Amino acid sequence: MEALFIYIAKSSGLVILFYCAYYFLLRKETFFNSNRWFLLTGLVTSLILPFLFYTKIVWIDPVPVSSTNYSQSFIPQTIQQELFEINWNYVIISTYCIGFFILIIKFAADFYSLNSVLKGKKIQQQADFKFIDVSENIAPFSYFDYIVYNSSMYTSAELENIIEHEKVHSDQNHTIDVLISRVFCLLFWFNPIIWLYKKAILQNLEFIADNEASKKISDKKAYQYTLLKITTHESCVAITNHFYQSLIKKRIVMLNKNQSKKRNYWKYYAILPALVAFVFLFQIKTIAQEKKEAQQISKNPTSVDVYKIKKSTTDQELKEFTEKLKRNHNVDVVISDIKRNTKNELTAIKVEIQKGTGEDQTIQIEGDEPIKSCGIVITTENGSKKINVVTDGGMDKPIVVGDNLIINGKSNSTKISTISTITPPVAPTPPTFPTGPMPQAPAPDMSKMPKPPVPPSNPKDKAAMSKFEKEMAEFEKKMESFEPDMSAYEKQVEEIMSKREALFEKEMEKYEVAMDKFNADMEKYTEEIEIKYGKDSKEYEVNMKQFERDMKQFEKNMKLHEKEMKEMEKESQKS
Secondary structure (H helix, E strand, C coil), X not given: CHHHHHHHHHHHHHHHHHHHHHHHHHCCCCCHHHXXXXXXXXXXXXXXXXXXXXXXXXXXXXXXXXXXXXXXXXXXXXXXXXXXXXXXXXXXXXXXXXXXXXXXXXXXXXXXXXXXXXXXXXXXXXCCEEEEECCCXXXXXXXXXXXXXCHHHCCHHHHHXXXXXXXXXXXXXXXXXXXXXXXXXXXCCCCHHHHHHHHHHHHHHHHHHHHHHHHHCCCHHHHHHHHHHHCCCXXXXXXXXXXXXXXXXXXXXXXXXXXXXXXXXXXXXXXXXXXXXXXXXXXEEEEEEECCCCCCCCCXXXXXXXXXXECCCCHHHXXXXXXXXXXXXXXXXXXXXXXXXXXXXXXXXXXXXXXCCCCCEEEEECCCCCCCXXXXXXXXXXXXXXXXXXXXXXXXXXXXXXXXXEECXXXXXXXXXXXXXXXXXXXXXXXXXXXXXXXXCCCHHHHCCCCCCCCCCCCCCXXXXXXHHXXXXXXHHHHHHHHHXXXXXXXXXXXXXXXXXXXXXXXXXXXXHHHHHHHHHXXXXXXXXXXXXXCCCHHHHHHHHHHHHHHHHHHHHXXXXXXXXXXXXXXXXXX
């Protein structure tokens, strides 16, 4: 779930990056076709780049860990009764899905509306275009190779201008751009910039069509009057290229604007440093590897051999049992006092053990019921061997009185170490994200973006249009003066956060190595508890309860760590 949120955040950030580059650098240029491909490249980049990572390997010194060859599959679990908590991940996903499905329904309704306009109409084929003359009062539009209009609403000259315009849309497949922008609005509907991005794509397509159509039309002024006439049509079909799609004033200004100089092409490359910075900040995965490719955990690894006797063990298996101990560990074992019931199950047995000149150890079980199990555990560590006798619960569970082992009420002379609680390993504490003061934002009058002026309702009102143009000039001037202060502020914030993230990543690398060691120690700890006490013993239960308390504390530390990370993210977003 977290990976999905991170992907959406990165993708949305790239959309914002490309839109800002277009808005501040390219929207006033007459490189309309280049702008088209720039905007489409921004959408594709925002979709693909978050999946691409550069892997950086950091070589670290080996961490000595003394443990047996335990697998890393041990995951301690504790069962807790938790109070009801709202899962905000599900709330966010549910909200997103609701918005997504609403827009899907709207998208399907638009297709249905388009189909109702085209269905059953007479089609006139000319070259690569299909012309449909409708009776409905709708604005002219094109959809792939279909060009739809109402000829009764225009003069022949106006209709010629409209058709030339729509031919450009159809010939250059502008419908694909429209559909792509709609799909991105479906996926990222929660991001307000994507709607502005879509508007920029549609307006630029109109600039392209106006520019190409005006080259084929001798009377440009008549073409502009045709634009003004189309503004009276309120009804239009979605997911198509409308003849009236963007603000008429902008289109007329672009029609009369001088061609941009070729040297201004440098603005397209201004996005590259920002993309490189994005990759270095967010798309680099750091992997810590030890300098020794095949590190030996210990020169003399610990090994444990268990020789178990069950109620179903045969005399032949007991013989092999003693031979293996002599052959593998030079341990002398004598088995005697064997008794079996009618089912040939062991009910009594005595096992005497001696290692070299060491002291004897004895397992002796007597009774009428079949034995559960008993055995010998030999631990080899740093070249030395340690022998322990073990039984599994029930009546045959060993009881320690001083240094003597008593089984079934009978004492023998076995000398063993006094049973003590094995200390579980301590979980490492996760690092905290560095905090500190942040630079002050620009002054209040600079922190609020100016509001764009509202165009007059009547474009023929010259006084109102003149006032609107002056307000537009002032608005653009304010936007240009606003940009340097915000850019400097953003750069300061990015530098501070970059340094803090670098420090935090180094601490996380150390923490991950410590966690690997902790997991290995936990595996060894659990194994030692089971071997020394048995799963059914009181000592095992005591140690496991202590372990559960330690794990609860570890979970509290992890929750605190997650809380600190969320606060850090909020602080970063606020900055």
